[in-house]
Amino acid sequence: MADSLPDTNERELRLDPPIVRDNRGDLSLHFIASVRPAIRTGDVARLKGLVAPLHAADVGDLLEALGPDERTEFVRLLGDDFDFAVLTEVDDKLRARLIAALPVASVVEGVRRLDSDDAVTVLEDLPTEEREAILRQLPLVDRTAVARSLEYPEDSAGRLMQTEFIAVPPFWDVGRAIDYMREEDDLPTEFYRLIVVDAGFHPxxxxxxxxxxxxxxxxxxxxxxxxxIKAVKAVDDQEDVARLFERYNLVTAPVVDTDGRLVGVITVDDIVDVIEEEADEDIRRLGGVGDEEATDAVGYVARSRIPWLLINVLTGFLAAAVIGLFDGTIEQMVALAVLMPIVASMGGNAGTQAMTVTVRAIATRDIAARSAYRVIGREAMVGLINGVAVALCVGLGAGLWFASPALGVVIAVALILNIVVAGVVGALIPLALDTMKIDPAVASGVILTAITDVTGFFVFLGLAGWWFGFL
Amino acid sequence: MADSLPDTNERELRLDPPIVRDNRGDLSLHFIASVRPAIRTGDVARLKGLVAPLHAADVGDLLEALGPDERTEFVRLLGDDFDFAVLTEVDDKLRARLIAALPVASVVEGVRRLDSDDAVTVLEDLPTEEREAILRQLPLVDRTAVARSLEYPEDSAGRLMQTEFIAVPPFWDVGRAIDYMREEDDLPTEFYRLIVVDAGFHPxxxxxxxxxxxxxxxxxxxxxxxxxIKAVKAVDDQEDVARLFERYNLVTAPVVDTDGRLVGVITVDDIVDVIEEEADEDIRRLGGVGDEEATDAVGYVARSRIPWLLINVLTGFLAAAVIGLFDGTIEQMVALAVLMPIVASMGGNAGTQAMTVTVRAIATRDIAARSAYRVIGREAMVGLINGVAVALCVGLGAGLWFASPALGVVIAVALILNIVVAGVVGALIPLALDTMKIDPAVASGVILTAITDVTGFFVFLGLAGWWFGFL
Known part of the structure; x- marks a missing residue:
């Protein structure tokens, strides 16, 4: 964001620009390798020459590619030439570690030069004490704006907004608005719309x-x-704001306080990150992983992933207990043990399909997700159609394999039942979680496979036991 | 995009605006209910009154909420008042169905009023013959621009770009640029940057x-x-363009042809949709579902989901065959059949975690995904740590349940092995698919669970058979 035109000195250095990114758009390994010796030997002039032509996003990627010690040394060597906008381009934890390694005076100076929304990003994850110390040393105007944004809840519009904006009354003429913009000092780095406000400062x-x-x-x-105009409230969740931008193709939205007064402006470039973040969160939650980052240590990653595995231990024992009910049946017909994982895994897969579609329909606020009966009915129908198709294949295969048409019929019936249940449950779980205001992407998978496993084993083994008279 | 200020007549109708969206941001059921009778009775005046104050995105959602017959009747009743920008807000298949239901003359008139990028969106999925018929009737200027965009590959920058833009030479002064903009007729609906071009029309x-x-x-x-300046090539994939916008917080990027000449401009509001689309695609592919939409018929949905289920039938039989190798072992110790799904499902879950993280790291071009050895090594370590933790719980539980410490040890060892394999395979599959230029989100899940099932059953049953001397 905080681009400025390079001065002539920097321009000269740029005449022979190093190839920073390869043809896939990744930071080139060659470029990273050329930065390392400059850090190691403390060659400040060379380092500045290499970094000066870079965009803050490139420097951010470079930091993530360097080792932990190299990173702090890199920032230390650049000194006042280190652009704090870089900190908005790296992941949360790396940002916190870098700030902790810098002297407070440098942080104050760096933050002061940022737009208020970037300043909030840099400061929001710091420990309260450290954050207060930095805020106290900021000039009054900046401090007030940043402190006010920080009072809004995490992931709210108030945290995203810039407090620098241009507001004009409707009775001004174009000439006066342009003159005002030319004179005003505290302008945002780039903006696309003026906000028109009434006498009460309502947009x-x-x-x-x-x-x-x-x-x-x-x-x-x-x-x-x-x-x-589509105004958002400062307390609104960033995900709702992102949906609004997306739906109406907005580039700018005014942010108002509880009295409807203009307090800031959100621009679409901040929203792009939110959309990516929220989709990423959905994918990760469906996959049963938390907020781990590529720069995290192995121990941290393992810890963040263990909760779902432990829950899966419990659901695993539950499924095992169901199988245990039929141990006598299995003893008499081992073919059942051989085939039962097919019934369970087909249910799990069909259920995951239904669940994925429902989770996304809820996340994108798709109109079709509103009629729960319709969604569940649809999934039951799809389950029935695909259940019959799959049952034919598996029933035929199993019947031939064990030379037992009866076994083929039993597994076919069990599959149809389990796949219909999987479709219904796959749609039902996220819809129910959403009603309870729990993120439907969380937990859906583990509950789903627990249910499809239990149903699959119970129906298949129970049906076989009854059919073949083992019970 | 194609908003225009409402004229006074429309403004009056807006004095008592119906509540279009509820407090969750969804289209209100009450509003939908108020539109239906107007369609049924053919009350054009009332329908126009209800629709006039709406944004194209609201009308799009309304269309998706209506039944198939209501939709075409709705568009027919609105006639020339139907804003074709609405068609860019509905899903692909609904768009195609609506266009097919309209007379060609209406489509030509509607498309003519759109910006070139929206016109491309409306026309790109039509059958070639129909598309040609419409193109032939467009005015020459529009036709050339749209036809050229359509020549670029699907999902390329050339399809996304607007061909309306302002390009000025560097030697003009500000006054001349402003005068030029005031005189120019064919301007984009809204734009944020002028592109500066040299004598060869290179940005x-x-x-x-x-x-x-x-x-x-x-x-x-x-x-x-x-x-x-960050220029993109017209043939570049839209996903790469989206990464560029995201990385550098761009609002506008010039699009150049193979000779580097400016042919269009992409703005961030189009990119927002691309980012959402690509993340959605990843989630759906990981869940084993295709491009189904909420408005699709049940038969279509079932057909689109069956391929993965059929592949799963094959992998299911593969896993069953592995169990079949040990049927003698199971016959002697049914407890193995009871416990074996735990080993398989823990592996599946741990592998899904590793796979989700790797797929996202590749998709977001995370620098850490570049060193395959490091990624795989990390996942092996995480697998070892969590494998040991899970093995302790399950081993203890199983040992107590069946009063057999030896069985507890066997399942614990099998779990550790399977979870380490799951971590390695979960990282390896997407990395390998990416190297082969196959989307890593596709297919990863089915291959993964096939491998973790086979490994789990083989290691657990094999180890038990060897330990207890059944083999």
Whole structure:
């Protein structure tokens, strides 16, 4: 964000730019290798020369590629030339570690130069005491804006917003608005719309900059105001804000406090990160992993993944207990033990399909997810169709393998039942969790496979026991 | 995108706006219910009154909520008042069905009013013949732009770009650029940057509109040009373009042809949809579902999901065959049949965790995913730590249940082995698929559980057979 035009000195260095990214868009290994000796030998001039032409995002990736000691040394060597915008481009934990390694004075100076939303990103995860110490040393104007944003809940619009924005009354003319912008000092780095506010500082519309540019100076702001405004509340969750941006293709949205007064502006570049983050969270939760980062230590990763595995131990014993009910049946017909994992795993897979579709429909607030009966009914029908198809294949295969048509029929019936149940349960679990205001992506998988395993084993072994008269 | 200010007539209707969305941001059921009678009775005036204040995205959601017959009737009743921008807000298949139901003349008129990128979206999935018929009737300028975009591959930057843009030479001054914009007719609906081009029409930089606005008329464009330009090639894949926007927080990127000449511009609002789409694709592929939409018929959904289930039938028989190798062992000790699903499912879960993390690291081009050895080594370590933890719990539980410490030891050893294998395989499969240029999210799950099932059954039953001397 905080780009500025390079001065001539930097421009010269750029004449022969190193190839920073390879043709896949990844940071080139050659470039990383060229930075390392400069850090090791403490060659500040060379390091600055290598880093100066880079975008903050490139420097962020470079930091993530370096070793822990190299990272702090890198930041220390760059000194005041280290752009704090880089810290908004690395993962949360790396950011905290880098800030902890810097002297407070450098952090204060670095934060002061950022837009308020980036300053909030840098400060929000710090321990309260450290954060207060830094805030106290910021100039009053910056401090007030940043402190106010930090008072809003985590992952809220208030944390995302910039407090630098241009607000104009509707009765100004274009000329006056342009003159005001030329004089105003504390402008955001880049902005795309002016916010039009009434006397109470409530947003009533916005003016796109291209519209402003194309209008003559005497035209009234009210005549070019787009009154179809989508304001968000500072306490709104960032996921809801992202949906709003997505739905209406917004580029800018005004943020208002509980009294409806304008307190900030959110721009789409912040939303892009939120959308990526939220989708990432869904995928990770469905996969049963937490918020681990590539830079985390093995011990941390193992700890973050163990809870689901332990829950799976319990559900595993539950499924085993169901099989245990039929140990006599299995003793008389080992073929059942051989085939039973097929019934369970087909149910698990069909259920995962239904669950994935339902979780996404809820996450994207798809209209179809609103009628729970319809969703569940659909999944039951799909389960019935695919259950019959799969049952034919498996029933035929199993019947031939063990030369027992009866066994083929038993496994076929068990499969149909289990796949229909899997479809219904796969849709039901996320819908129920959503109603209870629990993220449907969390936990759905483990509950689902527990149910499909138990159902699969029970129906297959029970049916076989009854059919073959072992019970 | 194609918003225009409502005229006074529409403004009056808006005085008492119906509540279109509930407090969760979903289209309100009450609003949907109020539209239905107007469609049924063919009350055009009432329908127009209800729809006029809506954003195209709201109308799109409304269409998705209506029944198939209501939808076509809705579009037919609105006639020329139906905004074709709505078609860019509904899913692909619904769009195709609506266009097929409209007379060609209406489609031509509707497409003509769209920006070129939206026109491409509306036309790209049509059958070639129908598309050609519509293109032939478009005015020459529009036709050339749209036809050229359509020549680029699906999901490429060329399909996403707008061909309406403002390009200025660096030697113009601000005043001349502004006058040019005021005179130019064929402008994009909203834009945020001018593209600066050299004499060969190659982009050399861009000027943010706010920068332009704040500069005096005699200032040269070259003096306010941001030369850190990230151009994309028209043939680039949209996913790579999205990563570029995300990485550098871009709002606009120029699109160039193979000779580096400017042919269009991509804006961030199109990228937001791409990011959502690509993340959605990853989640769906991991869940083993295709591109089904909520508006699809049950038969279509069932068909799209059956391939993975059939592959799962094969892998299921493979796992069953492994168990079959040990049928003698199971006959002598039914406890093995009771416990074996625990070993398989723990491996499946641990492997899914490793796979999810690796798939995401590859998708987000995380630097850590580049060193395959490191990723696999990490997962092996995590597997060892969590394998030991899980093995202790399960080993103790199983040993007590069947009053056999030896059985506890056997299942513990089998679990550790299977969970380490699961971690390694979970990382290896997506990395290998990526090297083979296959989307790592596809197929990973089925291959993974096949391997963890086979390994789990083989190690547990084999170890037990050897230990207890049944083999």
């Amino acid at each position: 009533v519309g916005s003016v796109a900059l291209d519209r402003l540019l194309r209008s003559k100076r005497p035209v009234l702001i009210s005549d070019i105001t787009d009154s179809e | 050399v930089g861009s000027v943010a509109l706010d920068r332009l606005l704040r500069s005096k008329r005699p200032v040269l464009i070259s003096d306010i040009t941001d030369s850190e």
